[in-house]
Amino acid sequence: MEPYISVKNVSHKYPNGVTAIKDINLDIHEGEVVAILGSNGSGKTTLVKHFNGLLKPTKGEITVGTMNTKKERISKLSSQVGYVFQNPNHQTFLPSVRQELAYGCKNLKMVDEDIETRVQKAIDLFQLEDRLDDNPFDLNSSQRKEVAMASIMAVSPKVIVLDEPTTGQDHKGCKRVLELVRMFKREGHIVVLITHDMHLIGELNCRTVVMNQSEKIADDHASVVFSNKGIMEEAGLQPPQITQFANQITRFDETKTYLTVESIIEWMKANKEEDVKVGTGS
Amino acid sequence: MASKAIEVNNLTFSYPDTDEPVLKDINFSINHGEILGIIGPTGAGKSTLAMCVNGLVPQVINGEMEGTVKVNGSEVSGSSVAKMSEDVGFVFQEPENQLSQMTIEEEIAFGMGNLGVPRDEMLGRITDALDQVGLTGFEKRSPLALSGGQQQRLAIAAVLAMRPSIMIMDEPTSMLDPKGKNEVYDVLKNLKDYGMTGIIIDHEVERIAAYCDKVLVLHEGEVQMFAPSDEVFTNIGQLHELTLNAPQVTEFLDSYNQAFGKDVKLSTTLEESVDNFESACK
Numbered sequence: 001m002e003p004y005i006s007v008k009n010v011s012h013k014y015p016n017g018v019t020a021i022k023d024i025n026l027d028i029h030e031g032e033v034v035a036i037l038g039s040n041g042s043g044k045t046t047l048v049k050h051f052n053g054l055l056k057p058t059k060g061e062i063t064v065g066t067m068n069t070k071k072e073r074i075s076k077l078s079s080q081v082g083y084v085f086q087n088p089n090h091q092t093f094l095p096s097v098r099q100e101l102a103y104g105c106k107n108l109k110m111v112d113e114d115i116e117t118r119v120q121k122a123i124d125l126f127q128l129e130d131r132l133d134d135n136p137f138d139l140n141s142s143q144r145k146e147v148a149m150a151s152i153m154a155v156s157p158k159v160i161v162l163d164e165p166t167t168g169q170d171h172k173g174c175k176r177v178l179e180l181v182r183m184f185k186r187e188g189h190i191v192v193l194i195t196h197d198m199h200l201i202g203e204l205n206c207r208t209v210v211m212n213q214s215e216k217i218a219d220d221h222a223s224v225v226f227s228n229k230g231i232m233e234e235a236g237l238q239p240p241q242i243t244q245f246a247n248q249i250t251r252f253d254e255t256k257t258y259l260t261v262e263s264i265i266e267w268m269k270a271n272k273e274e275d276v277k278v279g280t281g282s
Numbered sequence: 283m284a285s286k287a288i289e290v291n292n293l294t295f296s297y298p299d300t301d302e303p304v305l306k307d308i309n310f311s312i313n314h315g316e317i318l319g320i321i322g323p324t325g326a327g328k329s330t331l332a333m334c335v336n337g338l339v340p341q342v343i344n345g346e347m348e349g350t351v352k353v354n355g356s357e358v359s360g361s362s363v364a365k366m367s368e369d370v371g372f373v374f375q376e377p378e379n380q381l382s383q384m385t386i387e388e389e390i391a392f393g394m395g396n397l398g399v400p401r402d403e404m405l406g407r408i409t410d411a412l413d414q415v416g417l418t419g420f421e422k423r424s425p426l427a428l429s430g431g432q433q434q435r436l437a438i439a440a441v442l443a444m445r446p447s448i449m450i451m452d453e454p455t456s457m458l459d460p461k462g463k464n465e466v467y468d469v470l471k472n473l474k475d476y477g478m479t480g481i482i483i484d485h486e487v488e489r490i491a492a493y494c495d496k497v498l499v500l501h502e503g504e505v506q507m508f509a510p511s512d513e514v515f516t517n518i519g520q521l522h523e524l525t526l527n528a529p530q531v532t533e534f535l536d537s538y539n540q541a542f543g544k545d546v547k548l549s550t551t552l553e554e555s556v557d558n559f560e561s562a563c564k
Contacts, residue, residue: 039459040431086430086457140325168375168456170323170485172525196459199530236461241488241552242530248556251563261534265541 038211285355371446
């Protein structure tokens with residue numbers, strides 16, 4: 001199958017001379033959820049800004065669908081690659097949720113009927129019916145983030161980029177982000193996440209690309225990446241606490257990498273691990 | 283008897299034009315040298331509570347306040363916010379909101395200048411503060427040219443340089459990578475060595491459990507729990523009721539006990555949880 005996004009030998013040098021990404025190769029296919037990890041300044045955001053043409057490669061080429069990003073307008077690319085910013089305030093500016101939801105579609109000059117259908121779908125999926133007349137700035141940060149995601153969803157781009165979706169979210173908000181990523185996938189979108197949230201990646205159990213000092217140093221399943229100590233240390237990352245815990249427990253299957261609390265409990269149940277002689281505690 | 287670092291009695295606060303108080307009858311106190319973590323869902327009143335401690339609420343951000351807040355034995359309402367800033371340093375959630383200067387060294391000098399710190403002393407403190415947050419070598423750069431994570435560390439450095447006796451940080455690590463988050467918590471831990479008192483608001487329960495002496499759980503403006511960290515985070519039933527979570531290791535031990543009818547002692551840190559689980563399995 002042809003990849004939907006194809007990044008070939010891409011480098012980007014900013015006008016100030018800093019090379020932010022170096023010789024990146026990356027193929028992303030339909031239906032994939034891809035997390036991009038790495039420390040601050042490793043090049044994650046620079047890489048992803050190439051997907052919607054906000055940045056053009058100074059070397060190499062990127063194809064999105066059938067479009068070469070160097071040759072297409074940002075407006076056309078952004079109808080296929082929606083970007084949800086880290087701070088929803090940076091993309092929220094209209095006085096009501098209803099207007100906010102329609103904005104992206106209007107900007108792309110869609111016809112009114114089409115806009116109505118798309119906005120209604122976003123309203124239904126995000127259950128925003130009761131909030132349509134609210135001012136987005138009267139909502140709390142989790143709700144405002146959802147409105148930002150819903151307005152991108154209304155445009156229905158093939159690819160949805162989420163930049164640090166769980167930053168500043170409480171536990172409930174983080175669980176909601178997890179549900180939303182799964183919903184985007186169900187609805188046929190490719191999801192690209194830029195994140196520092198190891199718990200989120202653990203729960204998603206998805207493909208994980210690690211950036212370090214402008215280069216791609218790993219690209220594999222989260223369980224493989226998280227168990228690669230060399231890569232994790234090089235990139236200054238730590239796997240989720242539960243993975244670190246499981247790695248130190250002698251009776252656990254050491255060939256497996258556990259990413260969530262539930263997965264260990266399930267494994268123990270399936271393997272009747274409770275029968276292993278377990279003391280009554282201290 | 284020596285005064286407490288912070289003492290809050292029967293504090294109730296309402297923002298103008300709201301029906302319900304955002305803080306309801308809050309009571310707690312912390313001793314000098316203690317680190318307090320404040321957790322709670324979005325909208326619980328955490329930031330408002332923190333701003334009551336340096337007098338920003340209600341002196342700058344108006345509303346109706348009842349009860350008393352004492353810092354180092356003196357009532358906050360009796361002194362100006364300017365006077366309070368000598369004692370209480372505040373790092374805001376959004377670093378952009380507190381950065382105003384052209385270069386990083388000027389940014390750090392700004393607060394000290396307002397306190398009248400002599401020039402020679404300033405230079406030494408700038409070096410120290412940058413070193414503590416890992417920004418040495420950035421002196422001449424513009425604060426606006428920094429990444430979100432670096433801005434967050436700069437905001438912390440600027441407050442550290444003012445050498446307050448109490449440091450309040452409102453979600454100071456939201457934009458940082460895992461290594462950067464650890465560095466901020468290490469700064470917090472170092473405060474103890476200087477006899478400083480710290481308050482940190484965060485959703486990062488695993489770090490709160492590892493670094494804070496006490497934890498206050500706020501929910502809809504009320505204190506739901508206030509106790510040593512271990513006590514709060516091992517009370518998983520109540521945390522879940524409040525839509526909060528415990529560290530993953532604590533969640534695991536609790537799930538394990540419930541799934542298999544065991545009573546392994548709960549712990550809130552990685553090392554101790556490994557020990558408890560391993561010794562229970564022998």
